[in-house]
Amino acid sequence: xxxxxxxxxxxxxxxxxxxxxxxxxxxxxxxxxxxxxxxxxxxxxxxxxxxxxxxxxxxxxxxxxxxxxxxxxxxxxxxxxxxxxxxxxxxxxxxxxxxxxxxxxxxxxxxxxxxxxxxxxxxxxxxxxxxxxxxxxxxxxxxxxxxxxxxxxxxxxxxxxxxxxxxxxxxxxxxxxxxxxxxxxxxxxxxxxxxxxxxxxxxxxxxxxxxxxxxxxxxxxxxxxxxxxxxxxxxxxxxxxxxxxxxxxxxxxxxxxxxxxxxxxxxxxxxxxx
Amino acid sequence: xxxxxxxxxxxxxxxxxxxxxxxxxxxxxxxxxxxxxxxxxxxxxxxxxxxxxxxxxxxxxxxxxxxxxxxxxxxxxxxxxxxxxxxxxxxxxxxxxxxxxxxxxxxxxxxxxxxxxxxxxxxxxxxxxxxxxxxxxxxxxxxxxxxxxxxxxxxxxxxxxxxxxxxxxxxxxxxxxxxxxxxxxxxxxxxxxxxxxxxxxxxxxxxxxxxxxxxxxxxxxxxxxxxxxxxxxxxxxxxxxxxxxxxxxxxxxxxxxxxxxxxxxxxxxxxxxxxxxxxxxxxxxxxxx
Amino acid sequence: xxxxxxxxxxxxxxxxxxxxxxxxxxxxxxxxxxxxxxxxxxxxxxxxxxxxxxxxxxxxxxxxxxxxxxxxxxxxxxxxxxxxxxxxxxxxxxxxxxxxxxxxxxxxxxxxxxxxxxxxxxxxxxxxxxxxxxxxxxxxxxxxxxxxxxxxxxxxxxxxxxxxxxxxxxxxxxxxxxxxxxxxxxxxxxxxxxxxxxxxxxxxxxxxxxxxxxxxxxxxxxxxxxxxxxxxxxxxxxxxxxxxxxxxxxxxxxxxxxxxxxxxxxxxxxxxxxxxxxxxxxxxxxxxxxxxxxxxxxxxxxxxxxxxxxxxxxxxxxxxxxxxxxxxxxxxxxxxxxxxxxxxxxxxxxxxxxxxxxxxxxxxxxxxxxxxxxxxxxxxxxxxxxxxxxxxxxxxxxxxxxxxxxxxxxxxxxxxxx
Numbered sequence: 019x020x021x022x023x024x025x026x027x028x029x030x031x032x033x034x035x036x037x038x039x040x041x042x043x044x045x046x047x048x049x050x051x052x053x054x055x056x057x058x059x060x061x062x063x064x065x066x067x068x069x070x071x072x073x074x075x076x077x078x079x080x081x082x083x084x085x086x087x088x089x090x091x092x093x094x095x096x097x098x099x100x101x102x103x104x105x106x107x108x109x110x111x112x113x114x115x116x117x118x119x120x121x122x123x124x125x126x127x128x129x130x131x132x133x134x135x136x137x138x139x140x141x142x143x144x145x146x147x148x149x150x151x152x153x154x155x156x157x158x159x160x161x162x163x164x165x166x167x168x169x170x171x172x173x174x175x176x177x178x179x180x181x182x183x184x185x186x187x188x189x190x191x192x193x194x195x196x197x198x199x200x201x202x203x204x205x206x207x208x209x210x211x212x213x214x215x216x217x218x219x220x221x222x223x224x225x226x227x228x229x230x231x232x233x234x235x236x237x238x239x240x241x242x243x244x245x246x247x248x249x250x251x252x253x254x255x256x257x258x259x260x261x262x263x264x265x266x267x268x269x270x271x272x273x274x275x276x277x278x279x280x281x282x283x284x285x286x287x288x289x290x291x292x
Numbered sequence: 293x294x295x296x297x298x299x300x301x302x303x304x305x306x307x308x309x310x311x312x313x314x315x316x317x318x319x320x321x322x323x324x325x326x327x328x329x330x331x332x333x334x335x336x337x338x339x340x341x342x343x344x345x346x347x348x349x350x351x352x353x354x355x356x357x358x359x360x361x362x363x364x365x366x367x368x369x370x371x372x373x374x375x376x377x378x379x380x381x382x383x384x385x386x387x388x389x390x391x392x393x394x395x396x397x398x399x400x401x402x403x404x405x406x407x408x409x410x411x412x413x414x415x416x417x418x419x420x421x422x423x424x425x426x427x428x429x430x431x432x433x434x435x436x437x438x439x440x441x442x443x444x445x446x447x448x449x450x451x452x453x454x455x456x457x458x459x460x461x462x463x464x465x466x467x468x469x470x471x472x473x474x475x476x477x478x479x480x481x482x483x484x485x486x487x488x489x490x491x492x493x494x495x496x497x498x499x500x501x502x503x504x505x506x507x508x509x510x511x512x513x514x515x516x517x518x519x520x521x522x523x524x525x526x527x528x529x530x531x532x533x534x535x536x537x538x539x540x541x542x543x544x545x546x547x548x549x550x551x552x553x554x555x556x557x558x559x560x561x562x563x564x565x566x567x568x569x570x571x572x573x574x575x576x577x578x579x580x581x
Numbered sequence: 582x583x584x585x586x587x588x589x590x591x592x593x594x595x596x597x598x599x600x601x602x603x604x605x606x607x608x609x610x611x612x613x614x615x616x617x618x619x620x621x622x623x624x625x626x627x628x629x630x631x632x633x634x635x636x637x638x639x640x641x642x643x644x645x646x647x648x649x650x651x652x653x654x655x656x657x658x659x660x661x662x663x664x665x666x667x668x669x670x671x672x673x674x675x676x677x678x679x680x681x682x683x684x685x686x687x688x689x690x691x692x693x694x695x696x697x698x699x700x701x702x703x704x705x706x707x708x709x710x711x712x713x714x715x716x717x718x719x720x721x722x723x724x725x726x727x728x729x730x731x732x733x734x735x736x737x738x739x740x741x742x743x744x745x746x747x748x749x750x751x752x753x754x755x756x757x758x759x760x761x762x763x764x765x766x767x768x769x770x771x772x773x774x775x776x777x778x779x780x781x782x783x784x785x786x787x788x789x790x791x792x793x794x795x796x797x798x799x800x801x802x803x804x805x806x807x808x809x810x811x812x813x814x815x816x817x818x819x820x821x822x823x824x825x826x827x828x829x830x831x832x833x834x835x836x837x838x839x840x841x842x843x844x845x846x847x848x849x850x851x852x853x854x855x856x857x858x859x860x861x862x863x864x865x866x867x868x869x870x871x872x873x874x875x876x877x878x879x880x881x882x883x884x885x886x887x888x889x890x891x892x893x894x895x896x897x898x899x900x901x902x903x904x905x906x907x908x909x910x911x912x913x914x915x916x917x918x919x920x921x922x923x924x925x926x927x928x929x930x931x932x933x934x935x936x937x938x939x940x941x942x943x944x945x946x947x948x949x950x951x952x953x954x955x956x957x958x959x960x961x962x963x964x965x966x967x968x969x970x971x972x973x974x975x976x977x978x979x980x981x982x983x984x985x986x987x988x989x990x991x992x993x994x995x996x997x998x999x
Contacts (some may be wrong), residue, residue, distance in 0.1 A: 029382065029385075029387075030387075032382055033382060033383070033387075033393055036379065036382070036393065036397060037393050037396055037397075039454065040393075040396040040397045040399060040400065040454075040458075041396055042415075043400070043408065043411050043412060043415060043454070044396075044399055044400070044403075046411050046414060046415060046422070047403070047407070047408075047411050050411065050414070059414065060420070062414075062422075103307055103308035103311065104308060106304040106305070106307065106308065107304060107305035107307075107308040107309070109301065109304055110301055110302065110303070110304035110305040111305055113301060114301060114302050116302060118302075118303075118305070119305055122305050122306075122309050123305075125309075125317075126312070127566075127570075128563065129312075129316060129317075129320070130507070130508075130511055131511050131559055131562040131563050131566060132320065132555075132559050133515060133536060133539060133555040133558050133559060135536075135539055135540060135543055135551070135552075135555055136320060136323040136324065136326075136552055136555050136556070137316065137319040137320055137323050138323075139323065139326075139548075140318075140319035140320075140321075140322035140323045141315070141319040143322075144315075144318065144319055159311065159315055160315055162311070163311055163312050163314075163315040163316050164316070166308055166311075166312050166316075167312075168504075168508065170305075170308060171504055171507075172463070172500075172504050175499075175500030175501075175503055175504055176466075176467075176470065176500050178500070179470075179497070179499060179500045180470075194296075194297040194298045194300065194301070195298075195300070195301035196297040196298075196300035196301045196304065197297060199301065199304070209465070209466035209467075209469045209470060210466055212466065213462055213463055213466045216398075216462055217459055217462060217463075220401060220402055220459075223402075224402070224404055226404070242404060245404070245407070256410070259407065260407070260411075263403055263404065263407045267399075267402045267403055270402045271395060271399065271402060274395055274398060274402075275391065275395060278391050278394065278395070
């Protein structure tokens with residue numbers, strides 16, 4: 019599969035360099051997480067202390083088990099919502115050039131550029147009125163909505179570039195555009211869906227700016243809120259926080275490895291031009 | 293199929309839009325009203341018309357932040373795209389372990405920028421950072437690189453690129469995967485050179501990816517927030533403060549009305565380059581078809 | 582299609598379960614706290630309380646960004662029944678209940694009651710359960726090896742630091758943690774505002790801050806207080822008496838340096854003691870506590886003694902009785918003793934005897950010997966400790982042509998904040 023046939027040695031060298039650059043700070047994070055608090059961060063060495071107590075403290079003190087469950091439900095719910103809604107919207111916008119769609123697209127595009135802080139207070143008031151504070155559904159809705167513009171943009175771009183040849187074929191067989199979206203288009207969009215899941219899901223998993231206001235009860239806290247517990251009034255408990263951060267990123271990394279499978283070639287077998 | 297779904301595709305964007313209107317547009321509208329007031333966060337808002345917007349242009353700190361933000365974006369956005377694309381190209385071909393490397397490159401984006409920024413500070417801190425000391429040992433004198441506007445910005449840009457290049461890469465990967473194999477086979481048959489393949493086959497197919505990445509990176513770079521807070525806290529003084537940081541500090545510092553106005557100004561600062569870029573890209577895209 | 586269906590069902594079931602789980606017949610009390618350090622202890626206390634009073638349910642919400650979240654809550658008209666986030670602004674807005682006639686004041690030190698009094702109305706809208714101290718922490722061994730004593734004037738202070746530098750060249754005499762700008766901001770709040778408080782007395786200075794009427798101690802007076810401070814700080818920098826990386830060093834660096842003996846003196850409060858001992862248990866017997874030096878001649882050294890662990894009650898609380906019951910429990914001597922020892926601060930209650938810190942003896946002695954100053958609670962809220970600290974970052978980076986320029990800049994943002 020040497021499409022862009024770079025000869026092997028420079029390529030491997032580049033890959034090694036990239037890996038090193040990516041890994042080094044991460045290794046530093048691991049060192050911090052495994053550090054014995056005595057002596058502080060200034061006494062950090064290249065070899066970890068293997069002070070696993072940090073992880074246990076992080077897990078217990080911040081109730082990470084509960085936080086994991088919350089983060090999982092909210093992120094999964096919001097991602098599902100986004101893929102469902104944005105995919106549909108992207109399809110319509112990509113195929114139907116109506117005035118309605120152009121307006122909707124423009125609004126989504128413009129809203130991507132709006133600094134989130136403007137919404138905070140009115141959104142908070144709105145959620146109080148809808149009794150959405152401390153609930154899963156409200157958090158899912160808010161996070162999903164925040165992810166819509168980008169996802170719609172992504173889907174519509176790819177759908178338009180894909181061309182409607184396959185769907186036309188289905189239409190002749192008696193399918194409507196709507197049905198062919200679910201049966202034909204969406205499965206072909208696996209890489210795009212994977213991107214949306216990975217990128218937006220990540221943002222949702224790490225969301226702090228909304229969660230801090232809308233999830234107040236201890237039992238509803240998500241991972242970022244759990245980690246923030248270790249920022250004290252003055253200073254922070256770095257080793258434990260690093261441990262918490264590492265625990266918190268296991269699901270996203272696992273999800274990423276899982277969804278990587280969608281980045282495989284060959285989706286257009288027997289498709290497109292004849 | 294007793295329901296006639298023949299026309300449904302025309303309205304498929306509506307569910308998304310309706311939900312969006314309720315949870316985004318409606319609060320946004322209420323929020324925008326604040327920019328015309330001198331609200332401090334609790335007492336009754338007092339309407340002052342456009343005074344907040346006018347104040348911005350004589351606010352030295354805000355103008356300085358705008359300059360810093362623009363400089364940062366000028367460095368960060370193109371670099372992010374370049375690195376993301378290079379990484380995607382590098383890691384697209386089949387070699388063993390490419391999944392692992394992709395995960396490693398993507399990993400920084402998974403960790404909160406506040407925490408990662410603090411780790412970077414541990415590495416880059418003048419006189420104490422691990423990288424810094426290592427550089428001194430090999431006789432490179434970085435000096436007090438956190439304290440000079442220029443060098444501090446460069447460091448922040450580099451850390452930002454490190455953190456987010458993985459996300460850009462993912463979108464380019466998706467784009468690369470969408471290119472049908474036949475295109476390359478045809479080119480191979482013709483005996484086209486590597487550069488020609490890239491320019492005439494890969495690039496056009498990457499168009500949607502390029503579009504979304506350029507725009508996302510412009511928006512993200514102009515909104516930069518946590519990375520700067522973690523690395524320099526906007527300092528020394530306010531030298532590396534970005535507009536988003538300023539807005540946040542004003543919002544919680546009793547200048548809520550003014551901060552909303554500055555946020556709107558930031559919106560326009562973001563919108564102009566994005567729309568220009570979009571138009572430019574669309575025109576380029578058309579020339580390929 | 583199957584996966585999608587499963588997901589939908591799961592979501593619906595989860596939602597239903599959550600909705601069903603929240604219905605009970607008790608009085609609910611919302612307690613909003615920014616004290617994340619004591620979350621566990623607080624939850625235990627609440628559990629104990631609820632065992633005694635099952636009809637009262639305390640909803641404990643704790644946030645690290647408590648003041649920001651509080652502002653958003655207030656903006657939406659939601660005031661927690663009980664909260665630890667209290668500022669002069671909030672008091673002015675009238676959102677808190679007047680606690681002046683409460684019986685617990687009889688058990689509280691009069692000085693603490695004074696500090697809790699709102700000057701504008703003469704009443705108390707907050708109560709504090711502890712007192713915290715701030716001063717210069719110093720390495721006892723180094724000081725005693727050189728025969729150094731608490732500095733009474735600025736020159737003595739500089740002499741102390743120079744002696745340390747001469748005898749221990751590898752040690753930073755005074756360690757500043759510039760990256761965490763609040764530590765620099767404290768220099769102004771303690772060293773500079775402290776002189777105002779000395780001059781005008783604490784009630785006088787509080788009023789002066791409220792009215793922004795500082796007379797000849799105003800910050801932009803040439804050759805005055807703020808200019809003296811700036812010159813003093815620059816003098817320390819020129820003579821190499823502060824760490825070379827003062828502007829980029831962090832609070833963690835500062836603690837570690839002090840704990841490992843690489844810094845001789847740090848400007849901090851009691852909150853730091855526990856952390857230092859954790860870093861190096863041997864420091865338990867080596868931490869000295871002394872006063873802040875006066876940056877202008879004619880003034881005396883000072884120690885910060887301020888109210889800590891404040892609480893306030895919403896003026897619109899629906900369940901005053903419930904709140905009172907909870908407070909009674911919280912303020913009981915046994916509970917307070919635990920809290921004091923946990924936080925390392927003495928109690929504001931006269932009847933609570935706690936072994937609150939390994940250095941409590943030294944601290945109490947310093948408090949009795951030197952002028953006591955408080956936090957500048959009446960300073961304009963728009964000028965935060967962080968903002969003041971950032972100005973000092975600029976000063977130490979050489980962004981001001983003269984100390985007077987710095988003084989003018991500070992005066993400008995101080996006045997703008999009113």
